[in-house]
Amino acid sequence: MYTIGIDLGGTNIVSLLMDKGGKIILRDTRKTLADKGKETTLKQIENSAKAVIEKARRKGIKKKAIVGVGIGSPGPLSIKKGIVRFAPNLPGWRDVPLVDFLRERVKLPVFLENDANAACLGEWWKGAGKGKKHIVLLTLGTGIGGGIVINNEILHGAWDTGAEVGHMTIVVDGLPCGCGSRGCLEAYASATGVVKRTLMALEKVKKSSLLERVRGDKEKLTSRIVYEEAKRGDSLAKEIAEETGKYLGAGIASLVNILNPEVVILGGGMIQAGELLFEPTRRYASRYALKEAIEGVEIVPARLGQDAGAIGAACVVWKRTNNAG
Amino acid sequence: MYTIGIDLGGTNIVSLLMDKGGKIILRDTRKTLADKGKETTLKQIENSAKAVIEKARRKGIKKKAIVGVGIGSPGPLSIKKGIVRFAPNLPGWRDVPLVDFLRERVKLPVFLENDANAACLGEWWKGAGKGKKHIVLLTLGTGIGGGIVINNEILHGAWDTGAEVGHMTIVVDGLPCGCGSRGCLEAYASATGVVKRTLMALEKVKKSSLLERVRGDKEKLTSRIVYEEAKRGDSLAKEIAEETGKYLGAGIASLVNILNPEVVILGGGMIQAGELLFEPTRRYASRYALKEAIEGVEIVPARLGQDAGAIGAACVVWKRTNNAG
Numbered sequence: 120m121y122t123i124g125i126d127l128g129g130t131n132i133v134s135l136l137m138d139k140g141g142k143i144i145l146r147d148t149r150k151t152l153a154d155k156g157k158e159t160t161l162k163q164i165e166n167s168a169k170a171v172i173e174k175a176r177r178k179g180i181k182k183k184a185i186v187g188v189g190i191g192s193p194g195p196l197s198i199k200k201g202i203v204r205f206a207p208n209l210p211g212w213r214d215v216p217l218v219d220f221l222r223e224r225v226k227l228p229v230f231l232e233n234d235a236n237a238a239c240l241g242e243w244w245k246g247a248g249k250g251k252k253h254i255v256l257l258t259l260g261t262g263i264g265g266g267i268v269i270n271n272e273i274l275h276g277a278w279d280t281g282a283e284v285g286h287m288t289i290v291v292d293g294l295p296c297g298c299g300s301r302g303c304l305e306a307y308a309s310a311t312g313v314v315k316r317t318l319m320a321l322e323k324v325k326k327s328s329l330l331e332r333v334r335g336d337k338e339k340l341t342s343r344i345v346y347e348e349a350k351r352g353d354s355l356a357k358e359i360a361e362e363t364g365k366y367l368g369a370g371i372a373s374l375v376n377i378l379n380p381e382v383v384i385l386g387g388g389m390i391q392a393g394e395l396l397f398e399p400t401r402r403y404a405s406r407y408a409l410k411e412a413i414e415g416v417e418i419v420p421a422r423l424g425q426d427a428g429a430i431g432a433a434c435v436v437w438k439r440t441n442n443a444g
Numbered sequence: 445m446y447t448i449g450i451d452l453g454g455t456n457i458v459s460l461l462m463d464k465g466g467k468i469i470l471r472d473t474r475k476t477l478a479d480k481g482k483e484t485t486l487k488q489i490e491n492s493a494k495a496v497i498e499k500a501r502r503k504g505i506k507k508k509a510i511v512g513v514g515i516g517s518p519g520p521l522s523i524k525k526g527i528v529r530f531a532p533n534l535p536g537w538r539d540v541p542l543v544d545f546l547r548e549r550v551k552l553p554v555f556l557e558n559d560a561n562a563a564c565l566g567e568w569w570k571g572a573g574k575g576k577k578h579i580v581l582l583t584l585g586t587g588i589g590g591g592i593v594i595n596n597e598i599l600h601g602a603w604d605t606g607a608e609v610g611h612m613t614i615v616v617d618g619l620p621c622g623c624g625s626r627g628c629l630e631a632y633a634s635a636t637g638v639v640k641r642t643l644m645a646l647e648k649v650k651k652s653s654l655l656e657r658v659r660g661d662k663e664k665l666t667s668r669i670v671y672e673e674a675k676r677g678d679s680l681a682k683e684i685a686e687e688t689g690k691y692l693g694a695g696i697a698s699l700v701n702i703l704n705p706e707v708v709i710l711g712g713g714m715i716q717a718g719e720l721l722f723e724p725t726r727r728y729a730s731r732y733a734l735k736e737a738i739e740g741v742e743i744v745p746a747r748l749g750q751d752a753g754a755i756g757a758a759c760v761v762w763k764r765t766n767n768a769g
Contacts, residue, residue: 276704
């Protein structure tokens with residue numbers, strides 16, 4: 120028995136055929152033509168799923184051996200209704216009945232999941248959270264997304280908006296956040312937040328290797344450059360890295376105190392920074408969290424990279440059809 | 445069929461006999477003689493349970509109609525092992541096998557739950573969270589405790605330390621907290637936090653009705669006095685009440701963004717302040733939380749008062765014996 124997992128991203132559509140043990144049998148990847156509008160993207164999803172079914176057939180795997188299709192989508196979603204309510208990176212997507220659309224075309228059961236939740240479920244099934252019952256994932260990119268697994272189940276909440284871990288308030292009256300609030304974790308510890316705090320700090324200094332790296336053009340600054348210069352010893356960049364660990368550690372401590380997970384997994388582009396990110400984060404999380412909650416909690420990098428969402432989407436099919444993964 | 449719920453508090457031991465519909469049939473209440481040591485308190489619990497069984501017998505309710513005993517205890521606990529690891533308000537309590545102790549003496553199945561979780565389950569079963577699947581309780585007293593119900597189940601986490609909602613970091617590098625960390629919600633929005641912030645604000649003024657109320661003796665200040673003076677129009681007290689709503693609103697917004705509950709219930713002594721507490725709290729929670737998560741969330745007072753813990757403890761028996769409450 121097999122399942123198909125599809126990760127619908129603003130950049131790529133990744134579809135995987137997986138077996139019940141979590142082995143990837145084959146894949147289809149295509150660039151998302153989001154700019155061409157909703158109909159084009161929907162057709163791409165259909166074609167990707169059909170391509171996987173066809174490739175499977177050529178390998179001797181019959182369609183009736185495929186239990187269903189899971190799809191991880193940006194949200195907010197209505198999971199029970201199978202509807203994408205809105206997707207910031209997919210122009211024109213408003214109240215799209217994605218599950219009905221795909222089920223009618225591929226003639227298989229289809230299950231919808233939030234993309235960040237799917238990535239979390241992927242890490243729980245086959246990645247850094249394997250074998251754990253309670254995990255938290257934070258994805259550190261332009262923003263901070265995440266997912267929560269409690270008792271081996273994704274936390275959805277009352278209307279499927281749970282696990283918005285990037286929008287915990289960590290500094291009341293703090294820096295403005297893209298969500299319209301202030302002081303959110305995302306405003307401090309996302310790649311965007313790191314750049315913003317670095318630019319604020321650069322206002323106060325005359326000389327920094329960071330300024331040399333971007334030849335004075337501050338718009339070229341990225342969190343990657345900040346961490347590279349921190350590694351080379353630039354004192355301002357090192358201070359920013361330390362403070363990023365403090366903010367992230369505070370956010371993780373709150374999650375640990377509230378949820379008592381066994382492992383906190385960090386994913387997204389920023390984890391390329393390695394120990395410059397992880398060491399201060401672990402140190403501050405231990406300082407801020409209750410001893411009995413944080414003791415024994417691992418804070419580790421995600422393992423599945425770009426595949427996490429599609430792997431988790433494939434897992435969703437096993438979970439929702441009561442075939443324990 | 446009936447269950448017994450016991451709330452083991454530092455002040456009182458409350459035992460209730462309840463029916464499956466959640467009706468309180470009879471009760472036994474006794475002052476906790478915590479100072480007399482562990483053995484005395486254990487004997488009190490035994491006597492209270494036995495008193496309920498005896499009173500039930502006199503009402504014609506046979507012991508075999510009693511399914512079991514639930515007990516809500518201060519923690520940290522090991523729920524699966526039935527052990528109270530430590531209880532700050534019960535001197536001498538260290539690794540007490542409370543479940544084994546009580547089961548051997550009353551000859552009924554006994555189930556342990558954290559006291560704050562029990563109160564939350566009580567509100568879910570018969571109080572302000574009745575009919576909801578996802579609720580959060582914050583108990584605003586000397587400290588801030590709480591409980592979380594997700595999908596009709598208490599969130600325990602990996603080692604039963606979940607739902608420590610008072611120790612979310614809401615101000616990185618903020619006021620010191622009793623837990624050893626800084627900037628916790630409890631440090632700002634508990635009764636103790638309110639008094640502390642008021643005293644800090646009083647340092648900067650020469651005249652305030654608050655100072656008159658305590659005749660210059662600042663040690664006599666309580667959060668109750670602050671809210672009473674805010675009601676009478678004292679500007680400093682009003683400002684403190686406004687800010688308490690801001691801190692509490694920020695903490696609730698984080699919980700709403702993470703957990704997506706249908707209702708947030710506030711309990712504990714501080715809710716006597718009424719709208720002076722609730723109005724700013726609701727306003728700031730709406731401001732800080734994601735629109736799609738907070739829309740439709742009610743922030744309401746707890747309904748069960750002192751009985752919440754014992755009612756929830758009685759409910760624990762139904763849940764753990766798979767008799768849905």
